Amino acid sequence: MPEPMPDLPEPAHHELDSMLSRKFGKEVANYFSGSPLNRVSFLRTDHPFLSLALKHPSTSFLLFNNLNPLIVSSTKLAFASFKDVEPIIGEDIYSKSEEDLIKEYNSSKYIPQLVFLGLDDRNQDGLVYKDYYKGAPYFALDITPKDPIKSAAETLISSLETKGVSFSKGRMHISLPPQEAAIYAESRHLLDWNARNPFCASCGHPTFSVNAGFKRICPPRDLASSMTNSSASPDRPPCATRTGISNLSFPRTDPTVIMAVVSADGQKILLGRQKRWPEYWYSTLAGFLEPAESVEEAVRREVWEESGIHLGRVVIHSTQPWPYPANLMIGAIGQAIPGGEEIHLGHDAELEDAKWFPTDEVREALQIGTSGLGETAGPQYKEGGLRLPPRTAIANQLMSAVVGGFLGAEPKI
Incomplete structure (x- = not known):
């Protein structure tokens, strides 16, 4: 027997009468749309906000292993807390400004891919930032076991499995409730895009994830070269992405x-x-x-x-x-x-x-x-x-x- 199909998302303001709805009918919302999260995209460069969001008690992390999400069942995602993922993340990557992180960029240092997804303002216990932006933060995190996080990731995965959750197998996830499906879709899209773009399309050098996972840049310096050879300069050759109109890599x-x-x-x-x-x-x-x-x-x-x-x-x-x-x-x-x-x-x-x-x-x-x-x-x-x-x-x-x-x-x- 096929699994029962979930409900579809409710169109925005579907209950309101309007000139457009009378002429064209009500808006249609399809599966994988209808996210409950406010993406607050303008806060993705605000590292004080991101640092607060990362550690807030209401924050949820959707974890992925080889692009497979953590689930309770085929009809329910499972989420982790900051305490769960702290051994994976290590130091707070948002404790420094984006500018300083770019100056200190070291391509030999592996940083697990983290993406800020948005705020769920339905949660009354969520964070409050600047008295205006409110809600429970959501992040997506890739914990695929690989050096140097392999041991910590495997420990976390084993711990999660003892709690009755697991990473799904297979590509399609069309049994999730519509709002969870939308969160999953945003997460998978961004993690997959970051994984596919580790190098600059212009000069071929490694890229660096910024803007809370929504952009990748080609930094002008890379400390990896000077660490392996003290006489080598950390400065990279000129790159077209750093001249004229910035040609940053954005999600495709x-x-x-x-x-x-x-x-x-x-x-x-x-x-x-x-x-x-x-x-x-x-x-x-x-x-x-x-x-x-x-x-x-x-x-x-x-x-x-x-x-x-x-x-x-x-x-x-x-x-x-x-x-x-x-x-x-x-x-x-x-x-x-x-x-x-x-x-x-x-x-x-x-x-x-x-x-x-x-x-x-x-x-x-x-x-x-x-x-x-x-x-x-x-x-x-x-x-x-x-x-x-x-x-x-x-x-x-x-x-x-x-x-x-x-x-x-x-x-x-």
């Missing part, structure tokens, strides 16, 4: 379009399948947005390349963060033009098959034929019927919008 987000394609008469939906998917499993088409391309253009291009279908009007429906590793799924609905509905799979070999499905068949499959990849469908599903992604996938939301009246068959609200 890859925009991806994903679209429900509707027939010209509005009675059918185009779905495709990849060879590796379970039998009878279909989904909406998707692809990466390319440079100098609008979202609408990308939708039309990807649909034509993969299926041969020509689209007319394209509208954006909603978006979904997808932290595997760094996608933003831009959900759209496009309608085929009359005479442009013939399927042709010869352009791009990505799809094994593509078909037009009547909206009634899609509606039924959304009710009884959805599940996560690798899971069985629900008890009402009959073998041979259409299978679709679960509602935690934006593809499901796009199909649901079409069969639910997004094209004007029913009121939007």
Whole structure:
């Protein structure tokens, strides 16, 4: 049996009536969005604040081992306290200013990756900073055992496991409650990006994590060279990232379009399948947005390349963060033009098959034929019927919008 799907996030201010909601319907919030945290991004360089947040009694740390989060179960994250992670972190890295840390940079000194995620202002026992910024701080911390923290990390992992928590296995975490899923998504995205960018793309030298985990820079000095050779200068060669307009390395987000394609008469939906998917499993088409391309253009291009279908009007429906590793799924609905509905799979070999499905068949499959990849469908599903992604996938939301009246068959609200 598939695990029960969690609720989806509540859209912001969904209870309020407005001119926009009356015209376009209420906002759609997809899984991995809807974080309860105020990111207070302008405080990421405020080290007195970060130092206070690091050690506050209300602070929670989401720990990762090889990008696997610490969990109580598949439906609940587990969090650690500062006391738990103090042996890993060592000295308070925020006790010095960012400027001083850059001056003292030593690439041979391993610093566990720490990311400040934000403040949960629902917690009345959270910290209060400058009488205005309030809430319980959240951090993500990579405790993957490696020198010189290997022993401390292994000790912590063993201690945590005796308490009944463990690091999850596998990539997808679509059974978490929506707000925990959003915290997990932010954490995984940032830790993965930092791990993938240890060197400067311009000069090739090691980079340094700053801005509470949200930027990486190429420092002008590296004490590692002078420590191994007393006659060597700690100064690095000039780097383009330090001249003119600063070219710091920022977290990468890859925009991806994903679209429900509707027939010209509005009675059918185009779905495709990849060879590796379970039998009878279909989904909406998707692809990466390319440079100098609008979202609408990308939708039309990807649909034509993969299926041969020509689209007319394209509208954006909603978006979904997808932290595997760094996608933003831009959900759209496009309608085929009359005479442009013939399927042709010869352009791009990505799809094994593509078909037009009547909206009634899609509606039924959304009710009884959805599940996560690798899971069985629900008890009402009959073998041979259409299978679709679960509602935690934006593809499901796009199909649901079409069969639910997004094209004007029913009121939007």
